[in-house]
Amino acid sequence: MAQWDPKATSYSYPMSMNGGLYCDNSGKVQKPFPNKPYCVDGTGNVGCKNKASGNVAFCQTVLPGNEAMLIPTNIETWAQLAVPGPSYWAGTAAQ
Secondary structure: OOOOOOOOOOOOOOHHHOOOOEEOOOOOEEOOOOOOOOOOOOOEEEEEEOOOOOOEEEEEEOOOOOOOEEEEEEEOOEEEEEEOOHHHOOOOOOO
16 A cells, blocks of 8 residues: 555554554545555565464564564465565654
């Protein structure tokens, strides 16, 4: 998803609950960044192969946000995930 709430500068409640699309005062769906697409292609993929005896959660960081490992993907045997490029976010959140 290439749309998010531009006022959400950290992954904290309640802003963390806001998705990118929203309804305006007239009830019409709007995009925060009208000149950007809904989704963008990744710069590549990463694969995850599960050799454990049960399911494994492969967690991704929250960007933009606090880089906490909060976006889980359930890996039964194999999963492929998109890797966003640096143009997807404004810059590093490293301290």
